[in-house]
Amino acid sequence: MEYKIGTDARCAVIGHGSWATALVKLLTAGGRRVGWYVRNGEVLESLRAEGRNSRYLDDTEFDRDRIAPSDDLDAVVREAEVVILAAPSAYLKTFLEPLRTPLRDKFVVSAIKGIVPGDYQTVVEYIHDRYELSYKQIGLISGPSHAEEVSRGKLSYLTVACTDPENARLIGSRFATDSVRISCSTDLYGIEYAAILKNIYAISVGMAVGLGYGDNFLAVLIANCAAEMTRFLDGSYPAQRNTQVSAYLGDLLVTCYSTYSRNRRLGLLIGHGCTVRSALNEMTMVAEGYFAADCIRHINFRHRVEMPIAEMVYDVLYRGASARLRMKELTTKLI
Numbered sequence: 001m002e003y004k005i006g007t008d009a010r011c012a013v014i015g016h017g018s019w020a021t022a023l024v025k026l027l028t029a030g031g032r033r034v035g036w037y038v039r040n041g042e043v044l045e046s047l048r049a050e051g052r053n054s055r056y057l058d059d060t061e062f063d064r065d066r067i068a069p070s071d072d073l074d075a076v077v078r079e080a081e082v083v084i085l086a087a088p089s090a091y092l093k094t095f096l097e098p099l100r101t102p103l104r105d106k107f108v109v110s111a112i113k114g115i116v117p118g119d120y121q122t123v124v125e126y127i128h129d130r131y132e133l134s135y136k137q138i139g140l141i142s143g144p145s146h147a148e149e150v151s152r153g154k155l156s157y158l159t160v161a162c163t164d165p166e167n168a169r170l171i172g173s174r175f176a177t178d179s180v181r182i183s184c185s186t187d188l189y190g191i192e193y194a195a196i197l198k199n200i201y202a203i204s205v206g207m208a209v210g211l212g213y214g215d216n217f218l219a220v221l222i223a224n225c226a227a228e229m230t231r232f233l234d235g236s237y238p239a240q241r242n243t244q245v246s247a248y249l250g251d252l253l254v255t256c257y258s259t260y261s262r263n264r265r266l267g268l269l270i271g272h273g274c275t276v277r278s279a280l281n282e283m284t285m286v287a288e289g290y291f292a293a294d295c296i297r298h299i300n301f302r303h304r305v306e307m308p309i310a311e312m313v314y315d316v317l318y319r320g321a322s323a324r325l326r327m328k329e330l331t332t333k334l335i
């Protein structure tokens, strides 16, 4: 089925964490009213009363006339044509569980950089199967984009991917602001997996920093992460794609180097000697790479791509392997 998004399509965002908050901020900049599913009562109250999210990016102010926060998921979805998913992948099913309104006639955009645990499917694959949507009705927004910077107007470049370039352009125009530039792509598969993999690699980089490796080694590690990412994409779904551009390499670099990165921070805590459990408990925000490390290993059983860095991260996170020993072993495999 062809799907053309209407020029006046109303957008709604599902989720109330940092990324959902930053995305709503962008969407309201164009002057349109944005639907917003907020399942947390405290956050809902603060948005309604003060026009800010009390738990995430609380310095971001909203014009209350431009947001329609609600804890009624059906009402939010019913009134929207474009539904933007921005909850962590591990809790996506929890967020969508109350939904009774069919998504059949909607366009769904995933802003999520993770895999649905248990199902071992990307969000695009999960939405396609579970809600019976054509891939032509599903898009992605990705790219190097820490919510903290996007919400504060720091120059950022995002990529919107849809099978139909016209839909990508229309969605992109809703997110574009003076500080956010948009590129369009049709590589749903490659961009979604690149965003998932970079989280695992940022954990490896955080571990290396925590273990005391220096900048010279980090550059080698990240160069090998980039090569491993490309090898996985080409080995699992060959296509004409340039993985040197920002939706692939750029997102990897920002997550590996930025102090805002939650995935890098998780790795850093482990590198400093925390157990995986205590590192996860220390995190106030979600590190998608933790779930992705397990999911990618499972998915890669089918593809058999050589992924020594993702395997090292898996062994440390899930098999109780020593980060120090596994990183040392990895150093013999990098070029």
Ligand SMILES: NC(=O)C1=CN([C@@H]2O[C@H](COP(=O)(O)OP(=O)(O)OC[C@H]3O[C@@H](n4cnc5c(N)ncnc54)[C@H](OP(=O)(O)O)[C@@H]3O)[C@@H](O)[C@H]2O)C=CC1
Binding pocket: 015, 016, 017, 018, 019, 020, 039, 040, 055, 056, 086, 087, 088, 089, 091, 094, 111, 112, 113, 114, 145, 146, 147, 148, 284, 285, 286, 288
């Ligand atoms: N943050 C960023 O810079 C970017 C994030 N993304 C992606 O966006 C997605 C959302 O991430 P982000 O907004 O950063 O997440 P946050 O860590 O900011 O927010 C976490 C969200 O998950 C909910 N949550 C946490 N634990 C549970 C649980 N046990 N059960 C149910 N819900 C829970 C929280 O609800 P509550 O507050 O009620 O606990 C909150 O809504 C991820 O896929 C991420 O990779 C993409 C680009 C940039």
Ligand SMILES: O=C(CO)COP(=O)(O)O
Binding pocket: 113, 143, 144, 145, 146, 199, 202, 251, 254, 255, 260, 261, 262, 263, 264, 286, 287, 288
């Ligand atoms: O996707 C992101 C930046 O593009 C956010 O990365 P972290 O989840 O590691 O903070």
